[in-house]
Amino acid sequence: MTQGAQGAEKSAALHSALRAWYEHARRDLPWRRGHDPYAIWLSEVMLQQTRVETVIPYYNRFLQEFPTVMALAEAPLDRVLEHWSGLGYYRRARMLHEGARVIAARGVFPKEVAELRQVPGIGPYTAGAVASIAFGQRAALVDGNVARVLARLFALDHDIRGGAGLARVWKLAEALVAEDDPGAWNQALMELGSTVCTVRDPRCLLCPVASLCEAKARGVEKHLPILSPKPRPRGVREVALVASSGDAVLLARRCPNGLFGGLWEPPLLEMETDLEEARQAAVVLASAFGVELTSIEDRGTITHTLSHRRMRVEVMWGQTESLGELRCGLSIYDKAERVPWTELSGRGRSSLASKILGALPRQTGYSRGPSVS
Ligand code: SF4
Structure with a gap:
């Protein structure tokens, strides 16, 4: 044949x-x-x-x-x-x-x-x-x-x-x-x-x-099949600032074409951190958004892995008297808003953002609010 x-x-x-x-x-x-x-x-x-x-x-x-x-x-x-x-x-x-x-x-x-x-x-x-x-x-x-x-x-x-x-x-x-x-x-x-x-x-x-x-x-x-190895994800350290005032929290929206484009999150800053640097980074983040913090609490580290990066994020919870006059001072974001805890489920956000918010203590509005993915 x-x-x-x-x-x-x-x-x-x-x-x-x-x-x-x-x-x-x-x-x-x-x-x-x-x-x-x-x-x-x-x-x-x-x-x-x-x-x-x-x-x-x-x-x-x-x-x-x-x-x-x-x-x-x-x-x-x-x-x-x-x-x-x-x-x-x-x-x-x-x-x-x-x-x-x-x-x-x-x-x-x-x-x-x-x-x-x-x-x-x-x-x-x-x-x-x-x-x-x-x-x-x-x-x-x-x-x-x-x-x-x-x-x-x-x-x-x-x-x-x-x-x-x-x-x-x-x-x-x-x-x-x-x-x-x-x-x-x-x-x-x-x-x-x-x-x-x-x-x-x-x-x-x-x-x-x-x-x-x-x-x-x-x-x-x-x-089989023969597959060339994928590049290993790059390790990245970041600080997240959850700035809250009463019944609301500061969320920023990622620019459309980058990582997490169009999604809302507590603002993040990439940097090498130890605990003291993380506190300073939280203050820098707050001022980039026009927020003055009255207290900062470290809520621990969360990890999040994407195909190309392995993130370790230090979550800092900051209290402020007002989220009234916000500006958007970081180039990865195109918008910043004061969002009531009860309206969080109406904002598209990544599972990283949900993990960051989940690191807050149980008594916050986020924990009591509607469940989100
Ligand atoms: S097609 Fe896959 S499952 Fe079927 S015999 Fe071949 S190797 Fe085994």
């Missing part, structure tokens, strides 16, 4: 086994219950970097609040971020919002991969997902799950994190994508990666395509 005929035979066998398995093994997930391109796009954006179980309640609440692409486009960014609070990677929410505005202005949801790629925030993976799942277009996709499954099925011995290895994975995905219901094929590959062909311990005994898997045949499934 020629190599081409062998490839076609393997592809047909993969399709038949994987599609049959997916029919009965697929999880019932909310975004799999329809073909609304907006809902599918939303789920794909939320699922990047976030686990399915975490995403489900956010996805349901978000769709309740913004049921259509038009509703999302018309909403202020602050409200969108508020509904993203706690989900992390806030750039996704900002790009989703910007993309919704572009689609709403066009008046029609794009169907083809090339058109979808014109929308801000839609990359090759999301374009493939929306085109194939919502519109039944014969479009491939590669996410971490698909890359791992294909690297094992075809025993790829290149680094698949980028460059030639990733290009090879895309080529395979494009060659394999089904004519008939490509969306179901793509989802079957992702489902296999997420439930059976998992990162550390592939469950080959339960795998519907084990007899077709080259990595399994060679006994190298736990050694």
